[in-house]
Amino acid sequence: MLLMHVKGERSMIKKIVCVFMILTVINAFNVAFAANASNCENQFFNQASANGNGGETLSRNDVTPQKFDELNIDWDGIFYRKTNFSEKETIKDYAQSFQDCQRRWDFTDFNEWSKFAHIEGNVTRLVIGFNGRRSANFQSLEKMVAKYQAKIVNKIWMDGEFKAFIVELPIVSVADFTKEAQIKELAGYIEPNMRFQAFFVPNDPYWNVQWGPKKIGADWAWNITVGSSDVLVAVVDTGIYYYHEDLAANYVPLGYDWVNMDADPLDDNGHGTHCAGIIAAVLNNSIGISGLAQVRIMAEKVLTSDGWGYADWIANGIIHATDMGAKIISMSLGGYGYSQLLHEAVKYAYEKGVLLVATAGNDNINMMVYPAGYDEVIAVAATDQYDNKAEFSNWGDWIELAAPGVGIISTVPQGYASMSGTSMACPHVAGVAALLWSLNPLKTRDWLRLWLRYTADDLGDS
Ligand SMILES: [Ca+2]
Ligand SMILES: [Ca+2]
Numbered sequence: 001m002l003l004m005h006v007k008g009e010r011s012m013i014k015k016i017v018c019v020f021m022i023l024t025v026i027n028a029f030n031v032a033f034a035a036n037a038s039n040c041e042n043q044f045f046n047q048a049s050a051n052g053n054g055g056e057t058l059s060r061n062d063v064t065p066q067k068f069d070e071l072n073i074d075w076d077g078i079f080y081r082k083t084n085f086s087e088k089e090t091i092k093d094y095a096q097s098f099q100d101c102q103r104r105w106d107f108t109d110f111n112e113w114s115k116f117a118h119i120e121g122n123v124t125r126l127v128i129g130f131n132g133r134r135s136a137n138f139q140s141l142e143k144m145v146a147k148y149q150a151k152i153v154n155k156i157w158m159d160g161e162f163k164a165f166i167v168e169l170p171i172v173s174v175a176d177f178t179k180e181a182q183i184k185e186l187a188g189y190i191e192p193n194m195r196f197q198a199f200f201v202p203n204d205p206y207w208n209v210q211w212g213p214k215k216i217g218a219d220w221a222w223n224i225t226v227g228s229s230d231v232l233v234a235v236v237d238t239g240i241y242y243y244h245e246d247l248a249a250n251y252v253p254l255g256y257d258w259v260n261m262d263a264d265p266l267d268d269n270g271h272g273t274h275c276a277g278i279i280a281a282v283l284n285n286s287i288g289i290s291g292l293a294q295v296r297i298m299a300e301k302v303l304t305s306d307g308w309g310y311a312d313w314i315a316n317g318i319i320h321a322t323d324m325g326a327k328i329i330s331m332s333l334g335g336y337g338y339s340q341l342l343h344e345a346v347k348y349a350y351e352k353g354v355l356l357v358a359t360a361g362n363d364n365i366n367m368m369v370y371p372a373g374y375d376e377v378i379a380v381a382a383t384d385q386y387d388n389k390a391e392f393s394n395w396g397d398w399i400e401l402a403a404p405g406v407g408i409i410s411t412v413p414q415g416y417a418s419m420s421g422t423s424m425a426c427p428h429v430a431g432v433a434a435l436l437w438s439l440n441p442l443k444t445r446d447w448l449r450l451w452l453r454y455t456a457d458d459l460g461d462s
């Protein structure tokens, strides 16, 4: 098959190093290749040949987008499932769905799930999800909530349809509450409200140059395009410090603060502002740094000033960004606990054609982190300036791309700072994707996702 990511084949991590090459291939007629012969190109064409392409051998001259589209691409194989998979899942039988979550969560064993979940003192929060037809039991559930001295603290809507609510209740009541809800068939699923975090590691003071954009060839790419304001990118994170001199011009106030429940997603941590700068700091304004793409950028604040957030906040951020017209959602956050609620929000965005990118995590282990672990989301690992996997980066065949993530300088509320983490790698992919989409506004998300994989270098066995 065309790619090495197809399930069952030898898995490779691909790193985003050749945005210039990507754009060059797309604009093959406008650009003189000769001036820019590089390792990137050679690796790309070698890889294309090595992968077979159904017997075709690609040469520099005939790799055009048209040619690419004609290749016999097994989309289902590449993305593992048929495109209507979500439809199948949402109509899954209620009892089956509840059995799934019962298998996943033993609510009589607090220790099993407490480390992933929202716990404050002696109270916790549960997600009560409806699979469409169960929403008629809303009033019965409200009665039950009152009976257990619980309260509803958040509600999730998608396309005007009520999908889930978040119940806060004493930990001692959880087992009885979930059992009663199951017996009365009041919910499609119940799960702990998962905890997620920003993935960055302490600053490295010895780095003071921007190697990331140079590594991926952005300075060359900008000769072709610097980005289009038609492309809207959402940073789902700690917010954006939109007063920043090097961000203000590209920021649009379309997002929301789901942590404090207000319309002002101003960053009170710095992490989200750093990610935003990597994607879209203002280019050529004689100050600060250069973001990868001159596109519109918005913030959904879903993480606290300490860099933590819960599944319902992140789900609402994803849904809202999608509704506001974001084409790319960058999520430099993750957690090891699977959340059905978060997955439903991801599917909502995915079905509307949004490209979703998230971090692989910083624990140097082969363990899936969510939302990156969902099929709909591109999982991004981090590399250092020598193209090695960053020491901290998680790894495994579930990772789709790798990008610069060590000693990355970008914007923070106080000015500029260097940070490391898969958190920094994720916005590099989002930024490259934003450039690509600026140049090819009529192309689909799947086309873009495939291009990102197809043109990335092999980093080697994951
Ligand atoms: Ca706020
Ligand atoms: Ca600048």
Ligand SMILES: [Ca+2]
Residues within 6 Å of the ligand: 371, 372, 373, 374, 375, 376, 377, 378, 379, 398, 400
């Ligand atoms: Ca994934």
